[in-house]
Amino acid sequence: MLTDAYPTTLYPFRFRRLAPDNIVAVSETGDHIFLNDSTLSDLVHRFANFSAPQIAELKSKFFLGPPGGTPGLRRLISSRIAAKHETVLSGPSLHIIVPTLQCAHSCRYCQVSRALDDEGHTMSMDDLDAACDTIFESRAQALTVEFQGGDPLLRFDLIRHAIERIQTRNIGEQRHLRFVVTSTLHQLTEEMCQFFKAHKVYLSTSIDGPEELHNRNRPLPGKDGYERTLKGMSLARRIIGVDAVAALVTVTRNSLEYAETIVDQYVDLKLHDIFLRPLSNYGFAVKNAHALSYSHAEFAAFYAQAFERVIYWNRQGYPLREVGASIALNKVLSTHDGGYVDLQSPSGAGLAAIVYNYDGFIYPSDEARMLAEMGDFGLRLGKIGQPLAQVLKSPVQRDLIQASLGRYVPGCDECAYRTYCGPDPVNTYGRFGTTRAPIYLTDHCQRQMWLFDYLFQKLHGEDEDFLNLAFEWAKPNGG
Ligand code: SF4
Numbered sequence: 001m002l003t004d005a006y007p008t009t010l011y012p013f014r015f016r017r018l019a020p021d022n023i024v025a026v027s028e029t030g031d032h033i034f035l036n037d038s039t040l041s042d043l044v045h046r047f048a049n050f051s052a053p054q055i056a057e058l059k060s061k062f063f064l065g066p067p068g069g070t071p072g073l074r075r076l077i078s079s080r081i082a083a084k085h086e087t088v089l090s091g092p093s094l095h096i097i098v099p100t101l102q103c104a105h106s107c108r109y110c111q112v113s114r115a116l117d118d119e120g121h122t123m124s125m126d127d128l129d130a131a132c133d134t135i136f137e138s139r140a141q142a143l144t145v146e147f148q149g150g151d152p153l154l155r156f157d158l159i160r161h162a163i164e165r166i167q168t169r170n171i172g173e174q175r176h177l178r179f180v181v182t183s184t185l186h187q188l189t190e191e192m193c194q195f196f197k198a199h200k201v202y203l204s205t206s207i208d209g210p211e212e213l214h215n216r217n218r219p220l221p222g223k224d225g226y227e228r229t230l231k232g233m234s235l236a237r238r239i240i241g242v243d244a245v246a247a248l249v250t251v252t253r254n255s256l257e258y259a260e261t262i263v264d265q266y267v268d269l270k271l272h273d274i275f276l277r278p279l280s281n282y283g284f285a286v287k288n289a290h291a292l293s294y295s296h297a298e299f300a301a302f303y304a305q306a307f308e309r310v311i312y313w314n315r316q317g318y319p320l321r322e323v324g325a326s327i328a329l330n331k332v333l334s335t336h337d338g339g340y341v342d343l344q345s346p347s348g349a350g351l352a353a354i355v356y357n358y359d360g361f362i363y364p365s366d367e368a369r370m371l372a373e374m375g376d377f378g379l380r381l382g383k384i385g386q387p388l389a390q391v392l393k394s395p396v397q398r399d400l401i402q403a404s405l406g407r408y409v410p411g412c413d414e415c416a417y418r419t420y421c422g423p424d425p426v427n428t429y430g431r432f433g434t435t436r437a438p439i440y441l442t443d444h445c446q447r448q449m450w451l452f453d454y455l456f457q458k459l460h461g462e463d464e465d466f467l468n469l470a471f472e473w474a475k476p477n478g479g
Contacts, residue, residue, distance in 0.1 A: 345422025
């Protein structure tokens, strides 16, 4: 019960109905409470009648407070909101270098037009040097440099050159560096592994599930893509260490019936992270859409089944984290941004992550350079070698920022999940050819809305195992 000595008022919040009598309300700071129709009405009209513990909870979650707030409270709320956006406020931290587009695979959903010849599909040494130097123009103290392709291991010489150049420069800079190479691992050799071990380089690969499914999604003439990836993985683990390789799943129509099998496969392979990524609407995936794509409802059913299997394995004592859920839970449950470039508003494209492409140009994201492979250069930010500050002030980057400010986007402005999420203008552009489209029609919004609904329903459940897991995954370092 409130007294007149400490006047209290209701602060802005947004809410969403999860089920007939189950509502989640989210304050400006991203704190949440669960309500039913009656308690929602009481909160809005008669919160003075709430019990002292209820009032205390609502105050601690910034639903209630002194009218106009005190200067200290206003600072606290601002800093809590800023902490949620740390990744996009501190300069690009993820720098993706695409040394070559060469790749031996012909994946049916590949977003880039793979090329088997070197000519015109590999970064020049001048551009590579310029990209390495530009990385240090970012204000971010922690820098992740990721090599993507094609298959970057086909030009290991360029990877080695870049890593050595960056590390030499870092002697004076003293940034916290992390290197990742994303590859099929088919070209991996002992010599490469020794280099990666010496330079603390992590490897990332794709494993779509069991052998038959993986090889169907990622055809090779020898039909042995899965076997060769596993061979590379075991070489890396032997020389670099057991945690040397992370893997992710691209979900195609073929995957839908394998939800549990895919998760089990990751456990068999002794992997502790699984990232169940939906198919993007770019590149070859569009051309093969009839064979590969699926509805959002189909993906949601697949994801929920796979997710339950992930929980099952954790209950059995095998730690396994679904990365997409982990990113969302970090937003919901932690006061500190986990540093993921996804789910940022303004968008992390360009602000948190930047791509130096083999073609000599800079793009705001992987998806944007994939669109360029299809002949759409509308999301180019500039040329490699241009000052980073200039690139980040380019008209394209400005547009991406403006189009991704949830507060000003119809739909997002009223969305309960706006503190955690925001429009993805690159995704919108890929689908509609413009960075602005009705938000509810975008794949990004449909998937995130569903994922937040799903996770909040689980958080509201009585499952203590899930709650423990959710808080573990929500830690800024991803648990
Ligand atoms: S993109 Fe969709 S889910 Fe995300 S904040 Fe906007 S309306 Fe909400």
